Amino acid sequence: MDSDKIDKLRAGVRDVPDFPKKGIMLKDITPILQDATLFRQSIDLFLEHCRDKKIDKIVGIDARGFLFGSTVAYELGVGFVPIRKRGKLPYKTETAKYSLEYGEAEME
Template structure:
C-alpha cells in the first residue's frame, strides 16, 4: 500500500528558491525514484474514488507529469492546460492573478465534450489561481469535474477557496 508519509519524506525543501523568502517543495526526488513515482500515481488515481474518468486534465508544466501517467493508468484521455500561446488549435483563455501581475492559461475548445467526466491534476496547490482558471475553462466546455487532485497543498496559502465547491484531494498537506 502506497504511503503518503514515504512521499513526504522524499520531498526536499529548497530555501530561497525561486526568490528570497520562498521555501520551494522539490518533487524531483519523487519523480526520480520509480517506486515513489508509482506510489504517487496510485494515490492520485485512488482520489478518483473508482469513478469513471473520461479525461485527466493536467496543468502546465509539472502537472503534465502526473496527469499523463494517471490518464494512462485509468485508461482515460489526457488534456493539457497550457500557458498562453502554447496550444496550436482554437482555444479558450482565462486570465488569473499572480502574486505580482497576471497570467493566462488556455485549453483547446474541443478538448473536452460536454458531460465528459474529468479529473483535474496538478503537482501543487498554492494560491489556487491557476487551478481556479483551469476549472473555469472546463466549466465553459461543459465538463463534469469529478475531482481536483494535487500531490502537494500549501494549506497556509488558502488556495482551496479559489476552487469553488469542487471535491479537492491533496496527497500531502503542508501547513507552514
C-alpha cells in the first residue's frame, strides 16, 4: 500500500471532540467524501486489498460502511450486505451483540 496515500487519507479525517457524547472523539470522514481524489484513493486502497482474494460479498456496517462497502462491491462485481442496528432492516437478518465506548448494542 502507498504510505503517501494513507497519510493523505489520515489527514482528511477530522476529529470532533465530545461527539456524540462527552469524552468521545468522533472521526469524521466527511472531508474525504467531499474530495473526489481522496474518496477515489480510499476506494482504490480497499480494492488493492481485496482484488486478489476470493470474495462473494462485501459487508458494510451502517452509514460509513454503506458508503465505502457498496462502492467496493460494485467495483468488484460482488454483492453488498448492509449491517445496521437491530430492527432497522426489513429483510432476513442475523443478530450479533457488540460493545461501544459508551454502552452496548445489537446489529443485524
